[in-house]
Amino acid sequence: MARRLVVIGGNAAGMSAASQARRRRGRDDLEIVVFERGNFTSYSSCGIPYWVGGLVEGPDKLIARAPATFRDEYAIDVRLRHEVVAIDLESRHVVARNLENGGEPVHVRFDDLMYAPGAEPVRPDWADGGLAGVFGMQTLDDGAALMDWLGAEPAPEHAVVVGAGYIGVEMAEALVRHGLRVTLVERGAEPMSSVDPDMGALVREAICGMNIEVRTGVTVTGLKESDGRISAVVTDSGELPADVVLLGLGVRPNSQLARDAGLPVGRTGGVVTDLRMRVADGIWAAGDCVETVHRLSGHPVHVPLGTHANKQGRVAGINLGGGYATFPGVVGTAVTKVCDLEVGRTGLLEREASAAGYEFVTAVVKSTNRAGYFPGAAQMTVKLIAERRTGRLLGAQIVGRSEAAKRIDVVAAALWHETTVEELTAFDLGYAPPYAPVWDPVLVAARKAAVAVERAGQ
Amino acid sequence: MARRLVVIGGNAAGMSAASQARRRRGRDDLEIVVFERGNFTSYSSCGIPYWVGGLVEGPDKLIARAPATFRDEYAIDVRLRHEVVAIDLESRHVVARNLENGGEPVHVRFDDLMYAPGAEPVRPDWADGGLAGVFGMQTLDDGAALMDWLGAEPAPEHAVVVGAGYIGVEMAEALVRHGLRVTLVERGAEPMSSVDPDMGALVREAICGMNIEVRTGVTVTGLKESDGRISAVVTDSGELPADVVLLGLGVRPNSQLARDAGLPVGRTGGVVTDLRMRVADGIWAAGDCVETVHRLSGHPVHVPLGTHANKQGRVAGINLGGGYATFPGVVGTAVTKVCDLEVGRTGLLEREASAAGYEFVTAVVKSTNRAGYFPGAAQMTVKLIAERRTGRLLGAQIVGRSEAAKRIDVVAAALWHETTVEELTAFDLGYAPPYAPVWDPVLVAARKAAVAVERAGQ
Structure with a gap:
């Protein structure tokens, strides 16, 4: 009899795992059943703002x-609109409900279980009432619900986006493009707390020129309704009219089901796995529901990004299929684009480096994406953080207008291997006038950081 | 009395060294004299095609x-149009001639000598006659001479570019933009022998659509003249009319002066230095005149690129100024752009890997620069070369249309640290739909290469 693999969650991590397992084990050898709560499989959540x-x-x-x-093509039995409500590790069963017909729960036996239900938007108490017009943005179903709302009569005109992280700024831009008047509300002093405040200030300057009204240092305290629909957002500095509200306050791992089953959940709220993405005997997990290790702090972190979900899912699937692969952690890379503004980061921010116990120096330089004389040359700002004494690279942030953000990848690769800023100055990066100054901006920053390390001395 | 540093060559390497030395040692401590044969200092040779x-x-x-x-600003005594014709290590003097007045050679004592006269274009026997209208392209003076020729009456109409390496293809595009009819002649089967033939074929397809007539597998055997001016290029498959000829056959290190003085010159023709760019006691060298080590083959190589010249010059200057820095070699990275075609390479080509003694597998993938659904998504081809058994990354080549070539930098960083393709699959590279598919093209190639390594087995 074929073994049965049950997969909870049909997006990046779950379907990557299922596909990889299938490549290594034929249908006579392995039966694969996927339960997906929503209406879609394997989609790009990150693409929703562009929709x-x-x-x-x-x-x-x-x-x-x-x-x-x-x-x-893969002989994978995908069951949409099915929510798994319990896992019984003892009897190796899951209990699933068909959300369409509200029918009886079905019990499905498994030999291997792949746990990949993802994450869900953080909803503060004030957003918990289920008021019409208030949206989190995580699944494609969330996107579809928002699009329905925007297309319905009376057409919304005023949007308030709460939280100016990646999702917040991307959705703010999207809603402006859609034709709405948009206010972006952020509790912190600068938008994009995923970069240091000095770099966040550059982002604020830029997005203020994009028809987005930015209100930093403002805390949302409640919502107002009219006829069961959102009508305004109440803040500690007044009310903002709103007929649509977007929550951009981050996401939380969907780990309750695992916790209820007695599986380990870490202090980040994510399910704990080993390097092969194994949680327990025959139980695997990957994607936005797990925690992983940050290679620079050594700490567990919850980093809900599609790229990690895909990688982790692939690793789990290779192992499920009898192969061997590991997921060795993250270095905190993220890139985003708001209109023509590019923002990239990797490694640790200043506050994260301090929290991890590092002492460090920083270097900030301005340079250009291409040779200064080449048509289209545009400025970018690069910040590097390096450990005191050793000069070990700890993090980098880039803000620029063109061909800027993806330069963070070189630093991500360098961080991966514990490079010093001195060694980074020697990196053999591609040079030609259409692509870079003779010293790439990353190398200019490395030179300055190396001087800072030398000056800081012992 | 101040020590005196004499610098031979006033471009990237020489002036980087001089500037760095000055930063560390004041003018009362160190006198700096630079002899430059040409009319310019510190310029971008790589920018000449765009001029x-x-x-x-x-x-x-x-x-x-x-x-x-x-x-x-730097108290550096730069003497243009001065050619150093001899170095006497015994008496610590150089002999220089002022090319402007043909005057008496002057003898200048040095305590430290920085040797940085660069390289010069390879001129085959058939190009050795000094025929008017035949140009190498290395110095800004070369560029100025070409521009004078192109602007003179009768205006040249037919250009033949000999050699389809970087300089050749960039100059071919430049001459088309300048309004000439251009034929690009290459002895090899494909243009760009700096990439493997399968990738070179992609370049040929692309440049054939750029109004450049490409003739591969053709050898130039001589030139024809009329009234002392070039009139045609003679090849083994007929004559090509030409009133301007560009030599794109590579460059040779200017090491004869060093060799004559008894300084070590390697089998690449480049001056031999240690890691600090020191040639002998108080004698330093950097830039296009030196050889360096390829970190993957362990072999000495001559890689005349401005980016290395700048780095090596900086290292020499730091050491000259009493600091400590090393130049740890290269991994063979190069990028070029021909019209909208982007070409990048790093590490070893297949033939170079074989010559170094490696056995290897290869993987070639097609992917896109952005998420496939994102506006402006364009295809690119990525090739990886990995060592058999160990899976160690040995080289990469990328050909694409947009946001392609600089992706080579991630691989360059990975090569630097002897990463395996398996480990590369886990690299934490920036992902957002405007910048990359959820698996960056480099990671897609790494996955395929990892499978190839696994299949090749022991």
Whole structure:
């Protein structure tokens, strides 16, 4: 009899794992059943803002592989709108409910279990009432619900986006493109707390020129309604009219089901796995529901990004299929684009480096994406953080206008291998006038950081 | 009495060294004299094609720092149009001639000598006659001479570029932009022998659509003249009319002066230095005149690129100034752009890997620069070469249309640290739909290479 793999969650991590397992084990050898709560499989959550903004035709274009593809080409039995409500490790069963018909729970036996239900938007108490017009943005179903709302009569005109992280700023831009008047509310002093405040200030200057009203240092305290619909956002400095509200306050791992089953959940709220993405005997997990290790702090972190979900899912699937692979952690890389502003980061921010116990120096330089004389040369700011004494690279942030953010990848690669800023100055990076000054901006920053390390002495 | 540093060559390497030395040692402590054969200091040779092509105003825009800046701000005595014709290590003197007045050679004592005369274009026997209208392209003076020729009456109409390496293809594009009919002649089967033939074929397809006539597998055997001017290029498959000829056959290190003085010159023709760029006691060298080590083959190589010249010059200058720095070699990175075609390479090509003694597997993938659904998504081809058994990354090549070539930098960073392709699959690279698919093209290639390594087994 074939073993049965049950997968909870049909997006990046779950379907990557299922596909990889299938490549290594045929259908006579392994039966694969996937329960997905929503209406879609394997889609790009990160693409939702571009759908809302009208740059991409959604939801279809955002789907990498539809359920039919998985059924026909991978012999994977995908059951949409099925929510797993319990895991019984003792009897090796899951209990699933069909959300469409509200029918009886079904019990499905498993030999291997892949746990990948993702994450869900953080909803503060004031957003917990289920008021119409208030949206989190995590699943493609969330995107579809928002698009329905924006298209309905009376058409919303005023949007308030709460939280100016990646999702917040991307959604703010999307809603402006959609034709709404948008206010972006952030409790902190600068938007994008994923970069240091000095770099966040550059982001604020830029997005203020994008028809987005930015209110920093403002805390939301409640919502106002009219006829069961959102009408205003109440803050500690007044009310903001709103007929649509976007929550950009981050996401939380969907780990309750695992916790209830007695599986280990870490202090980040994510499920704990080993390097092969194994949680327990025959139990695997990956994606936005797990925690992983930050290679620079050594701490567990919850980093809900599609790129990690795909990698972790692949690793779990290779192992599930009898191969061997590990996921060695993250270095905290993230890039985002707001209009033509590019923001990249990797490694630790100043506050994160301090929290990890590092003492450090910093270097900030301005340089250009291309040779200064080359047409289209545009300025960028690069910040490096390096450990005192050793000069070990700890983090980098880049803000620029063009060909800027992806330069963070070189630093990510350098961080991966515990490079010093001195060694980074020698890196053999591509140079030609259309691509870089003769000293790439990253190398200019490395030179300055190396001087800072030398000056800081012992 | 101040020590005296004499610098031979006033471009990237020489002036970087001089500037760094000055930063560490004041003018009362160190006198600096620079002899430069040409009319310019510290310029971008790599920018010449863009001057010829009309994208950049030359020569002024290509000069990073003029002699007056060095004199006034750095107290560096720059003597243009002075050629050093001999070095006497015994008496610690150089002999220099002023090329302007053909005057008596002057003898100048040195305590430290920085040797940085660069390289010069390879001129085959058939190009050795000094025929008017035949140009190498290395110095800004070469560029100025070409521009004079192109601007004179009768205006040249037919250009033949001999050699389809970086300089050849960049100059071919430049001459097309300048309004000439251009034929690019290459002895090899494909252009760009700096990439493997399968990738070179992609380049050929692309440049054939750029109004450049490409003739591969053709060898130039001589030139024809009319009234002392070039009139045609003779090849083994017929004559090509030409009133201007560009030599794109590579460059040779200017090491004869060093060799004559008894300084060590390696089998690449480049001067041999230690890691600090020291040649002998008080004698330093850097830039296009030296050889360096390729970190993957362990072999000495001559890689005449401005980026290395700048780095090596900086290292020499730090050491000259009493500091400590090393230049740890290269990994063979290079990027070029021909019209909108982007080409990048790093590490070893297949033939180079074989020559170094490696057995290897390869992986070639097609992917896109951005998420497939994102506006402006364009295809690129990525090739990885990995050592058999160990899976150690040995090299990479990328050909694409947009946001492609600089992705080579991540691989360059990975090569630097002897990463395996398996480990590369886990690299934490920036992901957002405007910048990359959820698996960056480099990671897609790493996955395929890892499978190839696994399949090749022991």
